[in-house]
Amino acid sequence: MEIQSSQIEQISTVSQSSNSQENISKKTATAAEIQDWLVCYLAELMENKPDEIDVTIPFDRYGLDSSAAIGMIGDLESWIGIELDPTLPYDYPSIETLARHLAEESKVNV
Amino acid sequence: MNTLKTQNLGTSAEAIKHHYDVGNDFYQLWLDSTNTYSGALWEENDANDTLELAQLRKLDFHINQARAKGAKRVLDIGCGWGSTLKRLIEVHDVEQAFGLTLSKAQAEWIASLNLPQAEVKLESWQDHSPVEPYDAIISLEAFEHFTKLELSHKERIAVYRKFFSHCHQWLKPSGWMSLQVSTYGNSRREDSSQFVFTEVLPETDFPTLAEIIEGSERIFEIVAIRNYRQDYEYTLKAWLSRLKANRAAGIELVGKEVVSRFEKYLSLSSICFHQGISNLFCFTLRRIDNPRKDSSC
Numbered sequence: 001m002e003i004q005s006s007q008i009e010q011i012s013t014v015s016q017s018s019n020s021q022e023n024i025s026k027k028t029a030t031a032a033e034i035q036d037w038l039v040c041y042l043a044e045l046m047e048n049k050p051d052e053i054d055v056t057i058p059f060d061r062y063g064l065d066s067s068a069a070i071g072m073i074g075d076l077e078s079w080i081g082i083e084l085d086p087t088l089p090y091d092y093p094s095i096e097t098l099a100r101h102l103a104e105e106s107k108v109n110v
Numbered sequence: 111m112n113t114l115k116t117q118n119l120g121t122s123a124e125a126i127k128h129h130y131d132v133g134n135d136f137y138q139l140w141l142d143s144t145n146t147y148s149g150a151l152w153e154e155n156d157a158n159d160t161l162e163l164a165q166l167r168k169l170d171f172h173i174n175q176a177r178a179k180g181a182k183r184v185l186d187i188g189c190g191w192g193s194t195l196k197r198l199i200e201v202h203d204v205e206q207a208f209g210l211t212l213s214k215a216q217a218e219w220i221a222s223l224n225l226p227q228a229e230v231k232l233e234s235w236q237d238h239s240p241v242e243p244y245d246a247i248i249s250l251e252a253f254e255h256f257t258k259l260e261l262s263h264k265e266r267i268a269v270y271r272k273f274f275s276h277c278h279q280w281l282k283p284s285g286w287m288s289l290q291v292s293t294y295g296n297s298r299r300e301d302s303s304q305f306v307f308t309e310v311l312p313e314t315d316f317p318t319l320a321e322i323i324e325g326s327e328r329i330f331e332i333v334a335i336r337n338y339r340q341d342y343e344y345t346l347k348a349w350l351s352r353l354k355a356n357r358a359a360g361i362e363l364v365g366k367e368v369v370s371r372f373e374k375y376l377s378l379s380s381i382c383f384h385q386g387i388s389n390l391f392c393f394t395l396r397r398i399d400n401p402r403k404d405s406s407c
Contacts, residue, residue, distance in 0.1 A: 067305070070377040083354060085347060086377035087384040 031103035038095040055095040121255035123212050125313040130213035136364045140353035145191035148251040149342035149390050161348045169197045172248050175288035175394040181245035187235050188252020192220035195228040247287040259315045270325025278329050287395040294318050295389040310375045328401050334394040339383045342390040346380035
């Protein structure tokens with residue numbers, strides 16, 4: 001994920017979620033729920049259908065640059081209701097691994 | 111000495127104002143209580159470490175590296191809101207601590223600290239002319255403001271050599287300097303973020319490690335270098351977390367756009383230091399008292 005600003009105008013960490021899903025606090029979200037949210041988010045961002053998103057493919061293969069990753073984490077943070085590190089997509093670089101990690105984290109934080 | 115004109119090749123006072131004069135109240139919301147705005151040094155594996163302790167540890171580290179304890183006169187180039195000056199005077203028994211800044215908001219803040227042994231000048235290092243030499247010099251993340259993105263390699267090195275030559279002139283024989291600088295890491299200058307260097311920190315640029323070495327060669331002896339990029343990642347995340355926790359108050363003070371810009375900046379920077387795209391180097395430097403002249407002289 002190169003540092004580029006191409007999508008910085010499109011996504012703001014302070015702005016409301018661009019995701020079509022309901023913006024609700026989910027302190028005990030399951031891995032499946034988080035995975036669904038990420039699939040929908042990426043599908044909308046990439047203008048693809050959700051079933052075209054492979055949960056095992058690294059985020060950067062979808063063209064998600066650092067600015068877009070920050071936007072995604074900001075919106076996910078608003079939805080899941082716990083503070084998230086902006087570096088998470090680098091430590092857990094696919095939908096599947098990130099969702100699994102966050103589900104474990106949200107259990108710990110309850 | 112290189113004869114290239116180096117005046118005004120760094121960040122202008124207007125560009126400094128754009129970033130640092132957003133509002134002292136705003137910075138207080140997310141910096142630690144010492145108002146230190148540079149990477150802190152964290153204690154590894156200490157879950158009880160705090161941002162404030164890590165910042166004080168960093169200040170003490172640089173004060174020790176510069177051999178400034180008990181000194182008569184110490185200079186801090188790019189002194190921010192004065193935390194190093196305060197620490198030098200109150201904890202390390204320095205007689206007089208001098209600070210340079212281009213930020214009016216920072217100079218006013220330091221004036222309000224009631225530190226009679228501190229003297230702050232609103233001037234560039236390029237215009238500084240001390241009446242007496244200094245025993246030690248400290249400079250924390252000011253170096254990034256000495257050049258701009260568009261400069262050529264030759265211009266950039268000329269600025270850096272001028273900076274180190276000035277410090278050399280200002281220091282007493284065998285004097286020490288401690289420097290903290292963000293640099294390019296596993297990245298190229300042409301990949302640098304337009305967002306950071308236009309919207310957040312205009313007229314600013316990181317050096318590379320090689321450029322700092324080339325700039326200081328035969329002027330200062332490099333005694334120690336260490337990369338603290340992970341410490342900067344932790345610091346940026348601590349700042350971001352505090353800003354998020356105080357988001358409503360921040361928006362009240364400076365508006366949503368500025369808060370959004372800073373959150374994005376801190377997030378992007380934490381990724382850069384996490385990934386090694388950027389590094390944070392601390393240099394311990396000793397003045398070379400009989401430097402071999404540049405061949406161009």
